Structures are given as C-alpha cells and as structure tokens.
Amino acid sequence: MTDRPVTKTHQRRPEARPAEILAAALELFAEKGFTATRMQDVASRAGLSKAAIYLYYKDKMALLQALVQEMAGANLTVAAGIAEHYQGPARPLLRQILMFMAGQLRSTRFPDLLKIIISESRAHPEIGRMYFENVISKGLPIFESVIRRGIASGEFRNVDPAFAVKSMVAPMLLAAIWKTVFEPLGAEQLDIEAFATQHVDGFIRGIAA
Amino acid sequence: MTDRPVTKTHQRRPEARPAEILAAALELFAEKGFTATRMQDVASRAGLSKAAIYLYYKDKMALLQALVQEMAGANLTVAAGIAEHYQGPARPLLRQILMFMAGQLRSTRFPDLLKIIISESRAHPEIGRMYFENVISKGLPIFESVIRRGIASGEFRNVDPAFAVKSMVAPMLLAAIWKTVFEPLGAEQLDIEAFATQHVDGFIRGIAA
DNA sequence: ACTCTAACTGAATGGCGGGTTAGTTATCAT
DNA sequence: ATGATAACTAACCCGCCATTCAGTTAGAGT
Known part of the structure; x- marks a missing residue:
C-alpha cells in the first residue's frame, strides 16, 4: 500500500x-x-x-475542535461504561475508575489536550464548552451516582457527593498539570499510577462510614 | 489627591x-x-x-514576571509562616493551611495568575520556572514536613508524604481551574470554602492512623 | 523667567503567520 | 488518448501588535 x-x-x-x-x-x-x-x-x-x-478543515480552531471531540468521546464512553454496568460494592468501582484514569493520563495525550483546553478556553469558548458539556457534565454525575450508591448502601458516610467527586478526581488533574507544565521544567517525574493508588486508598478511607 | x-x-x-x-x-x-x-x-x-x-518594564513578559513574583512571594510567606511556627498536633494545622488557601483562591487573582502560568509556561519557561522554584518546590516540602510530623507522632498512617501533599492540595488546583475556566462558561459556582472544608475532613480521615 | 533633563507621547516599523488565490497535476471516465 | 474535475501546491496578501524612535513637555533648580 x-x-x-x-x-x-x-x-x-x-x-x-x-x-x-x-x-x-x-x-x-x-x-x-x-x-x-x-x-x-x-x-x-x-x-x-x-x-x-x-x-x-475550515481553520486552525477546527483542528483543535476535532481533536477534543475525538478524545473526549472516546474516554468518556469507556469510563461511563465501566460505571454503568457494574453492580457490586462502590469501593472497588471507585478504584477501577481512578486507575483507569491514571492509565489514560500516563499513556495518552490527554494531559496535553487538557492543558490546551485550559489555555484556550477564554479565547475560544466553544472548545471549553465542548469539553465541559461532553466530559465534565456527563462524567461527574456518573461518578456522583457511584458515591450516592455507596452512601445508600451504608459503605460511605453522608458526604456531599458533588464535592466528593471533585476531591476524587482532583489529583488526576494535578497529575496532568504536573506532567505537562512542571516536568518539562525539570521537576521530578510523578509516578501517576502509584500516586493514584495511594490517593484512592486514602479517599475511600476518608469517606468510609 | x-x-x-x-x-x-x-x-x-x-x-x-x-x-x-x-x-x-x-x-x-x-x-x-x-x-x-x-x-x-x-x-x-x-x-x-x-x-x-x-x-x-522591559517588555510584556516582564509585566507578567513581576506579577507572578509579587503574588508568589506574598502567599508563600504567609503559608510558610503558618506552618513553621506551629507546634501542636498536625491535624488542625492542615485544616488551617487548606482553609487559608481556599480563602486566597476566593478573594484574590491567584487563580487567574495560576491559569496564565499554566498557559504560558511552554512559550516562556522563565515564568513557569519562577513559580515552580518559588512556590511549588518551597511550599510542598513545608507541607510534607507537617505530614511527616503527624506520622512520627502517631496521628497519621505511614503514607508517602509527597503523594499525600499532592492529594491534599489538588482540590485547590481544581477549584482554581473550575473558577477560571468553567464558571465563565456557565458552570455552577463552586463554593470553595465549603469544598475545602469537606475535603480536609475526608483527607484527614483518609490518612488517620 | 530660563534652562535642563527626565518623563512622557504620537507615529512609525517590522515580522510573523493565518488564510486565500490562481494556477498545476493526478486520476477517472469515456 | 483526451478532456473533466477533484486534489493539491506555490506564492501571495494583509491585519495585527510588540517594540522603537524622534520628538514634546512638565516641572525642579537657579
């Protein structure tokens, strides 16, 4: 060929x-x-x-838009799939979700794209809005429902699920920023999977009943 | 006048x-x-x-550099001061540090500046490096030492302090990004102090012995 | 009042890079 | 083999804005 x-x-x-x-x-x-x-x-x-x-492609922005759409769609589908078709206790599900995210952060360009979205969102709100609507505002409620389920089943304390989910994913955001912003400046490498492992462990203890 | x-x-x-x-x-x-x-x-x-x-000012970048230097210096001095001259148990100190950060995020331009640093660090590494050297690589060890002290005193489990500190501050980063990137796009407002309160509560339980 | 200088301004300059235009060429159908 | 047309290219254009330059003026010192 x-x-x-x-x-x-x-x-x-x-x-x-x-x-x-x-x-x-x-x-x-x-x-x-x-x-x-x-x-x-x-x-x-x-x-x-x-x-x-x-x-x-119409212009430079259309390139970025296509990239964001592609990556956002792919990742969310997987994460949502994990969460929706799962029936057992919430704890191992949270572990699985976070470890999946950690793996994605390490092995794909997701962190770079995220950084670009952050950087360009003011000048080009369509990009930020697309990410927000397709990833954030779909992903967070899915994770929230896992927390809620855990609260209902007595696994977790009665925390605010919206805050809890943000505490849960925040270290993944930090890892993405660390990798794209600070590592190029000479900061020590962050072992994202080890970080995620310790984090999810502490997070689960933190909201355990 | x-x-x-x-x-x-x-x-x-x-x-x-x-x-x-x-x-x-x-x-x-x-x-x-x-x-x-x-x-x-x-x-x-x-x-x-x-x-x-x-x-x-020599050029546009010098303006940004001056702003980052000013804000970085001010904030770090306060946070370091809180942590260094404190002798009691680690738990309330962590609370105090996080609530201070939350207050700063809500009431200053810090989040905006942080976003700019993230955005510009590739094109202008001096800016990123300055922030990293003056804030990150000074701030994290100070917080780490608090965690270490808590471990030594038996308050906390034997977690990796470097990871723990990142889990601890990550939600503040998320809050900054939320405020500067997603709120302008119409996302619901994040009550940073309520978020920080729940987070520090869970975080402390999560690393408690 | 007069001078001298540092503080300040209006009007260029330059180059950079996104987007466009006017052609050129590969390939398909006949 | 010969148009017809879609795919592709080289060269251009043009607006934008950081930075600079050649003056102009405020205001202190005398």
Whole structure:
C-alpha cells in the first residue's frame, strides 16, 4: 500500500488525509502548544501543503475542535461504561475508575489536550464548552451516582457527593498539570499510577462510614 | 489627591507608575488573558501612553514576571509562616493551611495568575520556572514536613508524604481551574470554602492512623 | 523667567503567520 | 488518448501588535 515508489509529485488520497492531518496536529499541539504550532508545521508533518489542510478543515480552531471531540468521546464512553454496568460494592468501582484514569493520563495525550483546553478556553469558548458539556457534565454525575450508591448502601458516610467527586478526581488533574507544565521544567517525574493508588486508598478511607 | 482638576497634558509621577502599571496589567490579564491583552490596553487603563510602559518594564513578559513574583512571594510567606511556627498536633494545622488557601483562591487573582502560568509556561519557561522554584518546590516540602510530623507522632498512617501533599492540595488546583475556566462558561459556582472544608475532613480521615 | 533633563507621547516599523488565490497535476471516465 | 474535475501546491496578501524612535513637555533648580 505505502511501499510503492515515491513519486516526485503529490499523491491524492482524500480519504486518508483528515486522519493524517489530525494525527500531525495532535503531535505538534502536544509538543509545542496550540498557538506556537504553525499551520505550515502541521502541513509538513502530514506531508501536505498548508493550503491543502484548508480543503479538509475550515481553520486552525477546527483542528483543535476535532481533536477534543475525538478524545473526549472516546474516554468518556469507556469510563461511563465501566460505571454503568457494574453492580457490586462502590469501593472497588471507585478504584477501577481512578486507575483507569491514571492509565489514560500516563499513556495518552490527554494531559496535553487538557492543558490546551485550559489555555484556550477564554479565547475560544466553544472548545471549553465542548469539553465541559461532553466530559465534565456527563462524567461527574456518573461518578456522583457511584458515591450516592455507596452512601445508600451504608459503605460511605453522608458526604456531599458533588464535592466528593471533585476531591476524587482532583489529583488526576494535578497529575496532568504536573506532567505537562512542571516536568518539562525539570521537576521530578510523578509516578501517576502509584500516586493514584495511594490517593484512592486514602479517599475511600476518608469517606468510609 | 486624585480630585484636583484633570489637566489636558500628562502628569509626571515616576514613583507611582510601576505599581499602577502592574495593577492595570493584573486586572486585564485576569479579565482577558495574557496574550489577548494588548500593551495599549494596559497603557490606557494605567492612564499612560503605551511607550511609557517601556520606560518601566522591559517588555510584556516582564509585566507578567513581576506579577507572578509579587503574588508568589506574598502567599508563600504567609503559608510558610503558618506552618513553621506551629507546634501542636498536625491535624488542625492542615485544616488551617487548606482553609487559608481556599480563602486566597476566593478573594484574590491567584487563580487567574495560576491559569496564565499554566498557559504560558511552554512559550516562556522563565515564568513557569519562577513559580515552580518559588512556590511549588518551597511550599510542598513545608507541607510534607507537617505530614511527616503527624506520622512520627502517631496521628497519621505511614503514607508517602509527597503523594499525600499532592492529594491534599489538588482540590485547590481544581477549584482554581473550575473558577477560571468553567464558571465563565456557565458552570455552577463552586463554593470553595465549603469544598475545602469537606475535603480536609475526608483527607484527614483518609490518612488517620 | 530660563534652562535642563527626565518623563512622557504620537507615529512609525517590522515580522510573523493565518488564510486565500490562481494556477498545476493526478486520476477517472469515456 | 483526451478532456473533466477533484486534489493539491506555490506564492501571495494583509491585519495585527510588540517594540522603537524622534520628538514634546512638565516641572525642579537657579
């Protein structure tokens, strides 16, 4: 497929382009940030001319929007799936959710994208709103319901579930920021999974009945 | 002082200018973000011509640097003071530290500045490095030592203090992000002090012996 | 009143990079 | 093999804004 001789002139592969462009954009946004990434950089990495990108995406923001939508959708689906089809006690479910998140933070570009969302949300509220509506305002209630279930079953104390969920996921946010902001400045590496393990342990004791 | 008739031409008040310029910059950076704030905006709000700013600050980045230095210094001094001159049990000290942080988050521009640091740290590592060196890498060890003291005295379990401290402050980071990123998009307001109260309560139970 | 200088201003300058335009070429249908 | 057309490119354009420069003026000292 890709091993036939490279011609001197361009190839036409309209079906493959959008995905290739997004992949290039994701790498570059993660490496250099959104603003510092030039459309020309994306084009070069995707093996295209700059103008060709505009055949597939309206403008630079549309690239980011597509990336956020893609990643938000994928992650939330999994997390929601874990939580919804589970029937046993709440404690191991919380563990599982947090360890899943920790794994995602370590192994995907999610932290970089999150940082970009934070950075760009004022200038481009659509991005922030999309993330908020598709991830935050869907994810938090799902986790809340787990806490509520634990309270109802007597596993947990009668805490405010909305606050509890934020206490629960906050260290994952901190880990994402640590990784994308402070590690590049020379801070010691954070072992996200070990951190999550200790955190979820303390968190569960903290809300145990 | 300010109620004498406004003259048509400019005033010369070289001693007052730097502070006025910084105040204007802080307001605008918090309102519109660093990149979106034009030097002309700062100048107008400070009641000066754009060029005059350059008599007092080398460039736009120097404004941000001065703001970060100022706020970082002030806050850390207080927090460190609380922790260092305290002798009693660790539990109420943790409470006091977190409630102090919560109060600062609610009543100052700290969250906005934090968001700017996160956003700009890749393009301008000096800013991120300054914050990391002056706040993070000084603040965390101080809090760690409180945890360590609690472990030594038998108040707390034998947790990893470095992780514990991060679990402890993470909700304050989340609160800052919530306030600066999601509330402007229409998210419900987060009652930071109530959140901190429940969090510190759970956190302490979570690491209690 | 006159001078001198530091404080201040209005008006350029420069370069950067997103987006566009006017063509060029690959590929398919006939 | 020959248009027709979609895919693609090179070169351009243009607005934006940080920074600078060449003056102008406030106001202290005499």
